[in-house]
Amino acid sequence: MNHAANLETIKLHQEGAVLFAEISAPPMNLMGQELVRDLAALIQRVESDDLLKVVVFRSADPSYFISHVDVTRIKENRDVAGQATGEPSLALLFRRLSTSRVVSIAQIDGRVRGVGSEFILACDMRFAARETALFGQFEAAFGVIPGAGGAQHLARLMGRARAIEVMLSGTDSDADLAERSGWINRALPARELRDFVNALAHRIAGFPSEGQAVVKERVNAIELVPAEELRTDGKLFLQGVQTPAVRGRIRSALQRGFQTRFAEMDLPEMLTGSADWK
Amino acid sequence: MNHAANLETIKLHQEGAVLFAEISAPPMNLMGQELVRDLAALIQRVESDDLLKVVVFRSADPSYFISHVDVTRIKENRDVAGQATGEPSLALLFRRLSTSRVVSIAQIDGRVRGVGSEFILACDMRFAARETALFGQFEAAFGVIPGAGGAQHLARLMGRARAIEVMLSGTDSDADLAERSGWINRALPARELRDFVNALAHRIAGFPSEGQAVVKERVNAIELVPAEELRTDGKLFLQGVQTPAVRGRIRSALQRGFQTRFAEMDLPEMLTGSADWK
Amino acid sequence: MNHAANLETIKLHQEGAVLFAEISAPPMNLMGQELVRDLAALIQRVESDDLLKVVVFRSADPSYFISHVDVTRIKENRDVAGQATGEPSLALLFRRLSTSRVVSIAQIDGRVRGVGSEFILACDMRFAARETALFGQFEAAFGVIPGAGGAQHLARLMGRARAIEVMLSGTDSDADLAERSGWINRALPARELRDFVNALAHRIAGFPSEGQAVVKERVNAIELVPAEELRTDGKLFLQGVQTPAVRGRIRSALQRGFQTRFAEMDLPEMLTGSADWK
Numbered sequence A, B, C: 001m002n003h004a005a006n007l008e009t010i011k012l013h014q015e016g017a018v019l020f021a022e023i024s025a026p027p028m029n030l031m032g033q034e035l036v037r038d039l040a041a042l043i044q045r046v047e048s049d050d051l052l053k054v055v056v057f058r059s060a061d062p063s064y065f066i067s068h069v070d071v072t073r074i075k076e077n078r079d080v081a082g083q084a085t086g087e088p089s090l091a092l093l094f095r096r097l098s099t100s101r102v103v104s105i106a107q108i109d110g111r112v113r114g115v116g117s118e119f120i121l122a123c124d125m126r127f128a129a130r131e132t133a134l135f136g137q138f139e140a141a142f143g144v145i146p147g148a149g150g151a152q153h154l155a156r157l158m159g160r161a162r163a164i165e166v167m168l169s170g171t172d173s174d175a176d177l178a179e180r181s182g183w184i185n186r187a188l189p190a191r192e193l194r195d196f197v198n199a200l201a202h203r204i205a206g207f208p209s210e211g212q213a214v215v216k217e218r219v220n221a222i223e224l225v226p227a228e229e230l231r232t233d234g235k236l237f238l239q240g241v242q243t244p245a246v247r248g249r250i251r252s253a254l255q256r257g258f259q260t261r262f263a264e265m266d267l268p269e270m271l272t273g274s275a276d277w278k
Helices: A033-048 A074-085 A090-099 A115-122 A150-169 A175-181 A190-205 A209-223 A227-241 A244-255 A263-271 B033-048 B074-085 B090-099 B115-122 B150-169 B175-181 B190-205 B209-223 B227-241 B244-255 B263-271 C033-048 C074-085 C090-099 C115-122 C150-169 C175-181 C190-205 C209-223 C227-241 C244-255 C263-271
Strands: A010-015 A018-023 A054-059 A064-066 A103-108 A111-113 A125-129 A134-136 A186-188 B010-015 B018-023 B054-059 B064-066 B103-108 B111-113 B125-129 B134-136 B186-188 C010-015 C018-023 C054-059 C064-066 C103-108 C111-113 C125-129 C134-136 C186-188
Touching: A010 A033, A018 A033, A018 A190, A033 A074, A033 A090, A054 A064, A054 A190, A064 A115, A074 A090, A074 A227, A090 A115, A090 A209, A090 A227, A103 A115, A103 A190, A111 A115, A111 A263, A115 A150, A125 A175, A125 A190, A125 C150, A134 A175, A150 A175, A150 A227, A150 B125, A150 B150, A150 B190, A150 B209, A150 C150, A175 A186, A186 A190, A190 C150, A209 C150, A209 C227, A227 A244, A227 B209, B010 B033, B018 B033, B018 B190, B033 B074, B033 B090, B054 B064, B054 B190, B064 B115, B074 B090, B074 B227, B090 B115, B090 B209, B090 B227, B103 B115, B103 B190, B111 B115, B111 B263, B115 B150, B125 B175, B125 B190, B134 B175, B150 B175, B150 B227, B150 C125, B150 C150, B150 C190, B150 C209, B175 B186, B186 B190, B227 B244, B227 C209, C010 C033, C018 C033, C018 C190, C033 C074, C033 C090, C054 C064, C054 C190, C064 C115, C074 C090, C074 C227, C090 C115, C090 C209, C090 C227, C103 C115, C103 C190, C111 C115, C111 C263, C115 C150, C125 C175, C125 C190, C134 C175, C150 C175, C150 C227, C175 C186, C186 C190, C227 C244
Parallel strands: A018 A054, A054 A103, A064 A111, A103 A125, A111 A134, A125 A186, B018 B054, B054 B103, B064 B111, B103 B125, B111 B134, B125 B186, C018 C054, C054 C103, C064 C111, C103 C125, C111 C134, C125 C186
Antiparallel strands: A010 A018, B010 B018, C010 C018
């Protein structure tokens, strides 16, 4: 894989069969056109590089892994994904990580909300820093279903009651709670996380590819979210965000600081209490 | 909703779009005809009140949330449920909470066993007091399957081995164990539980209804227990309780203090060791 | 049941309706022909003894519950299983425990890896010593899927990400981690484990059989792994172990101490780093 390749928002670093992909889309790792384009390019190239066996996703920003989708670019994001995969859907783009022969690991510091959560849920494994990681799937606070599979993943992982709590409350789960509910594989002390993921990635890369492929294939046959369910949620999300009510809530949120780095440090607080949301 | 409405066993208190329903059926919140009738009436009225978005269930008795079904009134309970919903089944009555646009939260102090457990499992979320809540699904100790969906819910939530353990052991799980196994969303310190649930209920009520509806609908499409499975378990339960062996065990249990407030403080102990049960 | 029956690798001890079966196949409780033959005989006899209600599996070796399959005897093991059940499959032999009217409990001290893990996953319940139990499903390190249902059980119990982690990492989980991920019912202090399981087994044996049967039947209808999926994994495993690449890895591992008691005390370490495995 050509490391000098033109990825604007992802820095690559390869060690043997392990590729480290560091997300860097200042000021807050919003999922906008550039990051979607780069993720799509990366996923395609990883697949076609026979020397790669594991890809690790990290963030250059200790406070934000991926914040959420850029709500002013929803249609453009889908179009960019569609150019890469033939179908305008972030969920189906992410799903290629789940079905790939390459093993994907998310190493999570900071906030992972909305489509960021849906991205890590499509990775094969996810580990998070106990002190800093925060998880949110808050789309229902705007009146819509998560657009890229969040409801599908969370309901299967944590059961009906916890998935509903997460989505309807619009609050953050810290890493310990996310571990207890199954959102992530495990929470680790922040200072140990990087070494743990490095060692795991290299260990897996040292084992034979065919074992990884058959395990993923058979586990996917049981637990992978069907593409059709992702398409349904995607359509419901798109219908929702085009209604005047949701557009009004988005405008109102943008005026209150939504999509700014500082205000989203405590997004649950920001989402609270505006009477016109009801 | 008319708060003065004639609910004998449930005290209502409304704050904005949140309705608090406090169960009070002394001496031990048995699920008898009165409580079934009142729950059925409440569920129907909540549904039809467009101003309501969240209903919180609490108990007036700190030792019993809902103890279990009144075993001397199984047929009458079903008939009362049938008058309300058209089908003589507590499971299908409770299931209306799961499918309702209104969000339901159980705030649990004290014992929740048998049909009480099945009631909270049909609510959208459930939070319990760490020091006082106890959970049991003990029907198998009498020789029958839980009658209102317990096996269905528990197997899906906690997996095969833990569901079998809970049902065959006839012991209680405390709130911490219930959290670890997925029976409840979370255990909280008893002194914080009420404020936590209040805040969560009002927070959810502040968000748009259409988001809540679409999230519940899509999560239900994945994880809601099919009505047909509830009917099957209900039939098996009813067949079981009509056999001489089970009727004998019920009589024997009633003689030993079953369905009395004091003896059921430690129901697992009471269930132990009577040789004629085998 | 005739306790003097000729089981070479399993010592039997009966107390009332509870049968204790202590696995003793020195030097490390490998799953070879003798143990397969004895497990098959035991499972058949337990089924046919109407006085038995619960069977508890223990190990005579505090360091190994069941280590894993004897990789030099894979075909012979299947044939022995086939003689007992009509189908040459360990997975389908173990599955008879899951579908039996008799309740099965695994009491786990020491290491449980590979087919040992698959055996306990087919039991109705499993409890482990916090200080000594270790769990591994490491077949993918040799390039193959687990052969007797491991992927099926783990994916359903712990979800996609944790099942993939367990199988691709080839590391051990200790009992606390195994509890958190759902691999076992619960971890207990080693000194309390035996008494806990004894009491649970006798308690269950004191309750009526028909309740146990109907609960297992209804839970199995939801969560039991379909036999067809076990057959598919079994075929994939067998195909894998017959390839030159996997045979070479097995030979290489045997030379490095695989299947010796001392070297497998830290099997994950032993699996690491041999360049020819890639």
